[in-house]
Amino acid sequence: MISKAKISEIKKLAQKKFREESGLFIVEGTKSVTDLLLSQLVVEEVFATSHWLAAHPLPQSIRCAEVSPGELERMSCLTTPQEVLATVRIPHFDPNTIDDRDAVIALDGIRDPGNLGTIIRTADWFGFKQVVCSPDCVEFTNPKTIQATMGSFCRMRVFSTDLPDFLKEKDCSILGTFMNGEPIETVKFNRNDILVIGNESNGISRAVEALVSRRIHIPSFETSPTHAESLNASIAAAVVMYQYRLRIQ
Amino acid sequence: MISKAKISEIKKLAQKKFREESGLFIVEGTKSVTDLLLSQLVVEEVFATSHWLAAHPLPQSIRCAEVSPGELERMSCLTTPQEVLATVRIPHFDPNTIDDRDAVIALDGIRDPGNLGTIIRTADWFGFKQVVCSPDCVEFTNPKTIQATMGSFCRMRVFSTDLPDFLKEKDCSILGTFMNGEPIETVKFNRNDILVIGNESNGISRAVEALVSRRIHIPSFETSPTHAESLNASIAAAVVMYQYRLRIQ
Numbered sequence: 001m002i003s004k005a006k007i008s009e010i011k012k013l014a015q016k017k018f019r020e021e022s023g024l025f026i027v028e029g030t031k032s033v034t035d036l037l038l039s040q041l042v043v044e045e046v047f048a049t050s051h052w053l054a055a056h057p058l059p060q061s062i063r064c065a066e067v068s069p070g071e072l073e074r075m076s077c078l079t080t081p082q083e084v085l086a087t088v089r090i091p092h093f094d095p096n097t098i099d100d101r102d103a104v105i106a107l108d109g110i111r112d113p114g115n116l117g118t119i120i121r122t123a124d125w126f127g128f129k130q131v132v133c134s135p136d137c138v139e140f141t142n143p144k145t146i147q148a149t150m151g152s153f154c155r156m157r158v159f160s161t162d163l164p165d166f167l168k169e170k171d172c173s174i175l176g177t178f179m180n181g182e183p184i185e186t187v188k189f190n191r192n193d194i195l196v197i198g199n200e201s202n203g204i205s206r207a208v209e210a211l212v213s214r215r216i217h218i219p220s221f222e223t224s225p226t227h228a229e230s231l232n233a234s235i236a237a238a239v240v241m242y243q244y245r246l247r248i249q
Numbered sequence: 250m251i252s253k254a255k256i257s258e259i260k261k262l263a264q265k266k267f268r269e270e271s272g273l274f275i276v277e278g279t280k281s282v283t284d285l286l287l288s289q290l291v292v293e294e295v296f297a298t299s300h301w302l303a304a305h306p307l308p309q310s311i312r313c314a315e316v317s318p319g320e321l322e323r324m325s326c327l328t329t330p331q332e333v334l335a336t337v338r339i340p341h342f343d344p345n346t347i348d349d350r351d352a353v354i355a356l357d358g359i360r361d362p363g364n365l366g367t368i369i370r371t372a373d374w375f376g377f378k379q380v381v382c383s384p385d386c387v388e389f390t391n392p393k394t395i396q397a398t399m400g401s402f403c404r405m406r407v408f409s410t411d412l413p414d415f416l417k418e419k420d421c422s423i424l425g426t427f428m429n430g431e432p433i434e435t436v437k438f439n440r441n442d443i444l445v446i447g448n449e450s451n452g453i454s455r456a457v458e459a460l461v462s463r464r465i466h467i468p469s470f471e472t473s474p475t476h477a478e479s480l481n482a483s484i485a486a487a488v489v490m491y492q493y494r495l496r497i498q
Contacts (some may be wrong), residue, residue, distance in 0.1 A: 223375035
């Protein structure tokens, strides 16, 4: 049993404003919550059906409330109801703790929550640990982003900082995708490269472009004049990450 | 000016049932409608604001109604309102007309409309012309799919047919992605390969798996035991399509 006020409080975490006020975000579904419980993130509370709790015993240290499927549905941000939902403290990673010896995925204005989540999931698959978001990126605590990461939000350090300021201080290679860059299949990558992915509509911003040291390009291999003008941002990011892993020196 | 009944009729095309009844689907936004008008698809009617029409003169052969932004918003399937919307006849491509000398992307139960749209957009970028969908795929006329293609729906022949029946009759290579296949960066592709992409949760179905002649795999290059379990279906499709173009014999 859970109060109406509590349900409404949790439901509000779908909105950025209330996440900022409370310092909490929502994680839903068995896969994501299971990954969450194995992570360093601080779980505030778990809400689950009796059926779910019977199958997934929780550590005693976790605060937990049994709720009905109907109550869960009313808290949920998803169209397909799940059997478990957790509220979690938003982690704040200090950009000064970024490991300069390792690669960084830098996101310059990724606005679509699904794209951000898919990029985090793909980065996790290909063994990246660090994603730096410009302040105009959608927050990674957006419920649609969390959902799209399929649990990978637990394993990625996601920083938010001014991108030009961050890049200015680096002496490693900064690679960005452009329509007129070097074909990516000939690029040699270094372990500590910074790979910049631009906004869905406008690509990489002027201020960041000025700091890019290598312009790279994903060829279409297509000669027809009427083909797709561009790739989806998460697709471009995936091809870049895959080639990085394949062609690292 | 447009009647309330007409608005409601168009709004209903967001639902599969009404698309099937009417044989129509919706296309929204300047980019998609511009690409549409250059394509072979049959436009039923265009609804646009006076502002849009002044900037985009239409051929006389196109039936067109001037509407207010408010009216457009009430017809729209999108959260961000656009200035133009078109209704279009659903094309039906006969699977017997598939060109066996050219590559085919075969989708085995892609259920997410955004994934299907992104796969069509990526296929268009990499110069593929033919996508074959199993009957349990989301329809490519779903408004979210059309939106995610960013106009590429106009340039792709999207077939719907029973996948095992279709594959049984082919004597070309049928490649499918699995957790235990050959690493994709060593695979040599042939021009007329069929590239199978499986369902978001369950991968390639048993019946289709039995017909796959080469099992391929996208390596994660990751040694940590706790990393992402899988890639998003549209990401996997993109890496396969990119490698096909790169490594075609």
